[in-house]
Amino acid sequence: MNPNLLKGNLDLILLAIIEPEPIYGGEITREASERTNGYFDFKEGTLYPALHRLEKSGFIRGSFQYLPRGGSPVKFYEITESGQRELSAKRKEHQAFGSAMNSLLGDSLGSLLRKT
Amino acid sequence: MNRLEQYIAQATKGLYGKKKLEIQAELRGSIEARIWQLELQGNQNALETALLEMGDARNISVGLIKEHLMPNVLKNAVLVGIFAIASISALTSSQAQIQVETVGQSLSTDKMSMYYLRFSSIKENLEAAGISVDDTPLAPVENSVAYSLATKPSLRFRFPDAKQDLVLQTAPGFDSPWKADAGELVFDPKPSASITNDRVYMNLWSFLHQLKKTGLPINVEGWRNPSLKVGKTTLQIGSEKLLVTPWQLYSSIASQAVQEGVSEFGGWLMVMEYMGYEIMLFVLMHLLARFMQLLPQSMHRIQWV
Numbered sequence: 001m002n003p004n005l006l007k008g009n010l011d012l013i014l015l016a017i018i019e020p021e022p023i024y025g026g027e028i029t030r031e032a033s034e035r036t037n038g039y040f041d042f043k044e045g046t047l048y049p050a051l052h053r054l055e056k057s058g059f060i061r062g063s064f065q066y067l068p069r070g071g072s073p074v075k076f077y078e079i080t081e082s083g084q085r086e087l088s089a090k091r092k093e094h095q096a097f098g099s100a101m102n103s104l105l106g107d108s109l110g111s112l113l114r115k116t
Numbered sequence: 117m118n119r120l121e122q123y124i125a126q127a128t129k130g131l132y133g134k135k136k137l138e139i140q141a142e143l144r145g146s147i148e149a150r151i152w153q154l155e156l157q158g159n160q161n162a163l164e165t166a167l168l169e170m171g172d173a174r175n176i177s178v179g180l181i182k183e184h185l186m187p188n189v190l191k192n193a194v195l196v197g198i199f200a201i202a203s204i205s206a207l208t209s210s211q212a213q214i215q216v217e218t219v220g221q222s223l224s225t226d227k228m229s230m231y232y233l234r235f236s237s238i239k240e241n242l243e244a245a246g247i248s249v250d251d252t253p254l255a256p257v258e259n260s261v262a263y264s265l266a267t268k269p270s271l272r273f274r275f276p277d278a279k280q281d282l283v284l285q286t287a288p289g290f291d292s293p294w295k296a297d298a299g300e301l302v303f304d305p306k307p308s309a310s311i312t313n314d315r316v317y318m319n320l321w322s323f324l325h326q327l328k329k330t331g332l333p334i335n336v337e338g339w340r341n342p343s344l345k346v347g348k349t350t351l352q353i354g355s356e357k358l359l360v361t362p363w364q365l366y367s368s369i370a371s372q373a374v375q376e377g378v379s380e381f382g383g384w385l386m387v388m389e390y391m392g393y394e395i396m397l398f399v400l401m402h403l404l405a406r407f408m409q410l411l412p413q414s415m416h417r418i419q420w421v
Contacts, residue, residue, distance in 0.1 A: 024145070024146050024149065025142065025143075025146045026146040026147070026149060026150045026166075026169070026170075027149075029169075043171065043175070045171070045172075045175035045176045045177075045178055045179030045180075046179060048139070048142070048143075048176065048179065048180060048183075049179040049180055049182060049183035049184075052139075052180075052183050052184065053183055062142075064141065064142075064145065067149065069152055071145075071148045071149075071152065072141065072144045072145045072148050073141065073145050074145035074146060074148075074149050075141070075142040075145055075146070
C-alpha cells in the first residue's frame with residue numbers, strides 16, 4: 001500500500017486498535033496486520049514514535065505491567081476520554097471523506113460505463 | 117551484552133536520560149513478550165524471529181530521535197532566538213572596558229576567521245580589572261596520557277560572585293594552545309612551561325566555554341567590535357586594527373548555548389550523525405546574528421544563560 005495513506009491515517013488506526021482493551025506495542029502491529037489481512041504493515045520506526053506522540057497528546061495512557069509469566073514489565077496502552085473523542089471525530093471525518101470518494105469514484109465509474 | 121540488549125541499545129541510540137531508559141524498558145518488555153509467544157508456538161529461533169519482526173533497529177532509532185529529540189533541539193534553538201530579542205534590557209557596565217590582545221586567522225576552507233586571545237594579555241587585563249589570579253601549575257594527573265604526567269601551566273582567575281574560578285590551561289584538547297610563529301599561529305603540541313612568558317594563545321571558543329563554567333552571566337554587547345561582559349567585568353576582544361566579526365561572536369555564544377542545551381538531552385552527536393543537523397543549526401545561528409545586525413545599535417545584545 002501507499003505508505004502516505006498509512007501515515008495519514010496512523011492516529012485513527014492506532015486509536016481504533018487500542019480502543020477495545022489495553023494492548024502493548026508489538027501486539028498493535030500484529031493486530032493491525034491480522035485485522036486487515038496483512039494490508040497494514042507498520043514499518044519499523046513508525047509505531048513507537050506514533051504511540052509516544054499520542055501519549056504526549058493525552059489520547060492514550062501507557063503503564064508498565066508485569067505479566068503472570070514473569071520477565072520484564074510490558075508497557076500497555078489504553079485509550080483516554082480525550083482519545084475517545086479524538087477517535088470519534090476522526091471516524092466521522094474518515095467516513096465523510098470515504099463517502100465523498102465513493103460517490104465521486106462511483107459516478108466516474110457509472111459515466112464511464114454509460115459511455116461504453 | 118547479549119543480542120537483545122544490543123538491539124535495544126541500537127534502537128535507542130541517540131536518546132538520553134530517563135526517556136531512554138523508559139523506551140528501552142518498553143522495547144525489552146514488548147520483545148520478550150513476543151519471544152515468549154513464539155516459544156510457545158514451538159519456534160526454535162524465537163529471539164531472531166522477534167527481532168526480525170521488529171525491523172531494523174537503526175530505523176527505530178531515527179524515528180524515536182525525530183519524536184523525542186528534534187522538538188528539544190528546535191526548542192533550544194528558538195530559546196536562543198528569543199534570548200537574542202528579549203535581552204534587549206539595558207545593561208550598564210560599572211567598570212571601564214579592558215582590551216584583550218586578540219589575533220585573527222582565516223581558515224583556508226572558507227572565509228571565516230577564528231580568533232585567538234593571548235594568555236598573558238588576558239592575565240594582565242583581568243588583573244588590572246581587580247580579578248585575583250593564581251598561576252600555580254596544575255598538579256599532574258596520574259594514570260593518564262604521558263603529557264598529563266607533567267604539571268600543566270595554568271591561570272586561575274577568581275571573579276567576585278563566581279560559582280567557580282576561571283581556569284585556563286595549555287592542555288592539549290579542547291583548550292588547545294596555539295603559538296605565534298613567524299606571524300602565524302600554529303598549533304603547539306608541546307606547550308611552553310609558562311603560558312605568560314611566551315606568545316601563547318587560546319581559541320576564543322575555548323575561552324567562552326571556560327568562562328561559562330564560572331556561572332557568571334555572560335553578555336555580548338555592541339556590533340562594531342562587540343564587547344564581552346562577564347559579571348561586572350567587560351572585556352574588549354577586538355580592536356580597531358583587528359575588527360572581530362560581530363556575527364561570529366554572537367553566533368559563538370548562541371551556538372555554544374544551543375549545543376549545551378542539546379547535550380542535556382544527550383543527542384547532539386547523534387543528531388549530527390543521523391540528521392546532518394549541525395548544518396541547519398549553523399545556518400540558524402548565523403541567520404540570527406544577521407538578523408541582529410538589522411536591529412538598532414542599542415539592541416545588539418545577547419545573553420548566555
